[in-house]
Amino acid sequence: MHYLATIMVALGANLSIFWILSANSWLQTPAGGEFVQGNFIVSDYFQAIFNPFMVNSVLHMFFATLETSLFVIGGISAWYILQKRHQKFFALSLKIVLAVAIAVTPLQLYIGHLSGEQVYHHQPTKLAAMEAQWKTIPAGESPSWSAIAIPNDKAEQNNWEISIPGLLSYILEIKPKLSEPVLGLKEYAPEDRPHQIGLIYYAFRIMIAIGFLLAGLMAITVLQWLRGKLSSENITQQSWLLKAWLFSAPLGYIAVESGWIVRCVGRQPWTVYGEIRTVDTVSQLPASNVLTSLTTFAIVYSILFISALYFGSRIIKEGPNFGLPIPEQEAKATPAKHIPDSRPVTSE
Ligand code: HEM
Numbered sequence: 497m498h499y500l501a502t503i504m505v506a507l508g509a510n511l512s513i514f515w516i517l518s519a520n521s522w523l524q525t526p527a528g529g530e531f532v533q534g535n536f537i538v539s540d541y542f543q544a545i546f547n548p549f550m551v552n553s554v555l556h557m558f559f560a561t562l563e564t565s566l567f568v569i570g571g572i573s574a575w576y577i578l579q580k581r582h583q584k585f586f587a588l589s590l591k592i593v594l595a596v597a598i599a600v601t602p603l604q605l606y607i608g609h610l611s612g613e614q615v616y617h618h619q620p621t622k623l624a625a626m627e628a629q630w631k632t633i634p635a636g637e638s639p640s641w642s643a644i645a646i647p648n649d650k651a652e653q654n655n656w657e658i659s660i661p662g663l664l665s666y667i668l669e670i671k672p673k674l675s676e677p678v679l680g681l682k683e684y685a686p687e688d689r690p691h692q693i694g695l696i697y698y699a700f701r702i703m704i705a706i707g708f709l710l711a712g713l714m715a716i717t718v719l720q721w722l723r724g725k726l727s728s729e730n731i732t733q734q735s736w737l738l739k740a741w742l743f744s745a746p747l748g749y750i751a752v753e754s755g756w757i758v759r760c761v762g763r764q765p766w767t768v769y770g771e772i773r774t775v776d777t778v779s780q781l782p783a784s785n786v787l788t789s790l791t792t793f794a795i796v797y798s799i800l801f802i803s804a805l806y807f808g809s810r811i812i813k814e815g816p817n818f819g820l821p822i823p824e825q826e827a828k829a830t831p832a833k834h835i836p837d838s839r840p841v842t843s844e
Contacts, residue, residue, distance in 0.1 A: 513557050520759070521549035525618050526768050534772070548618060552610050553759075559604040560755065564748025566593050566600060567710060571745025572812055574738040577731055581815055584728040590741070591726065594717055601711035608707055609667070615762075616668045619769060620679040621689045622762035625696040627664070628654055631680040638673050639664040643701075647693040652682055690764040699757035706751040713740055 522528075528544025529537050538544050570593040573586040615623050623629070628647040633639045641663035645654040665674045681689050690696060717737060720726055725734055732738075763769055767777040779786065 509561070510558065513561065514554055517554040517557050518545050518547075518550050521553045522547050523767060524553075524759070524763060524769050525549045526771055531771055536768075549614055552607060552614055556604070556607045556611050556755070559600055559607055560748070560752050563597070563600050563604055563710060564752060566597050567741070567744045567748050568746075569593050570597070570741045571743075574741035575812070576815065578735065578738050578742070580732055582818075583732060585816065585818075587726060587728040587731045590717075590731075591721065594714065594721060597710075597714040598718060601707075601714045605707050605711055608704070609670070613668055616678070617676070619763070621681070621684055622696075622758075624679060624681045624683075625690045625693050625762050626700045626758060627678070628693050628697040629678055629680050630654070630682050632683055633664075633674065633678040633680070635674050635677045637665075638662045639678070641667055642697075645697065647697055649691060649693055687765060690762055692761060696758055696762045699754040699761070703751045703754040703758065706747045706754075710744060710747060713744055717741070 522544060525548040526536070526544075527547040528540040528542070530539070531537075570590055573589040573593065576586040577583045577590070612623075612626075615626070628642060628645050630652050640659040640661045642654070642657055642659045645657040645659075648655050662672070664678070665671055668678075669675060681693070717726070720734060720737060725731070765774055766772065767774045
């Protein structure tokens with residue numbers, strides 16, 4: 497029953513990824529119909545569901561959850577090994593994580609690149625915010641990529657910046673030169689472009705940095721595995737590597753939050769990109785109602801979060817109980833105990 501419940505939760509979560517990302521992608525690239533006096537009339541549901549952003553966004557989110565889970569399991573495994581508890585079991589657990597991470601971490605970088613490319617082609621204001629790009633860069637150029645900057649919304653410029661020459665077109669298209677211009681934020685009136693440029697710019701960089709960090713950690717650990725340093729006898733000597741795994745456990749969550757900031761703060765001032773403004777979709781409800789439901793959500797989710805931390809860490813501290821019998825095997829070993837043959841025969 498426990499295993500079935502686990503599978504059902506995974507199935508439910510993946511269905512959720514599909515439909516939420518399909519709906520959210522439609523807000524980014526509406527398709528499958530047209531707007532008539534503020535109402536969207538769907539003429540083709542298939543096109544609406546499989547809108548231009550959909551496939552890649554579903555994949556990016558799917559791999560994000562997979563990667564996050566992998567590094568949580570890896571971090572917990574590393575914690576047990578560092579504690580010298582059940583190290584044989586958790587050395588194997590870490591290796592299973594690694595075997596999946598070999599495929600997942602580089603794939604996520606590539607799908608992330610495709611996400612950037614689709615933003616480049618469909619959402620110029622979001623791209624300009626992600627890159628804190630104030631002035632337009634014409635097609636055919638090979639511009640530098642801004643690695644760290646202090647964007648200044650008021651002065652419409654970056655106060656300070658470190659950039660890497662020639663990298664932007666490789667990041668956007670894996671090509672030496674831009675095929676389309678990168679439109680600068682100044683091309684748009686302030687009410688037609690996102691604000692909080694610093695937030696979007698840094699959320700994007702935090703997500704990328706975590707993506708590379710996790711892929712790097714995977715690569716170094718695989719190298720140590722190949723050198724025979726991950727056997728259950730000598731894995732405890734890899735304390736720096738195990739600590740890195742422990743440190744990496746929450747990073748996936750931070751990358752996921754950063755990704756959503758890029759995607760949805762970057763979409764502003766639009767609810768439906770280029771079609772319906774956020775100011776026009778604001779609910780008619782009184783502010784006090786909105787505050788009540790927001791506060792309720794905040795309280796319920798804080799309780800859930802604290803409970804998850806409390807019960808999760810209690811289970812982890814206790815550790816697996818290898819003494820527990822597996823019900824079916826136990827039944828086979830001691831038939832008299834469980835098989836109702838030993839009941840007294842009653843005559844009617
Ligand atoms: C090189 C690494 C990465 C790049 C270039 C990248 C790129 C992007 C871009 C451009 C977006 C915005 C898409 C849009 O607005 O439509 C995005 C969103 C997102 N990213 Fe990343 N990303 C990378 C790594 C990661 C990692 C490691 C995670 C999590 C483990 C992650 C999680 C997300 C999430 C949850 C979203 C929002 C949902 C979605 O668009 O699917 N990203 N990413």
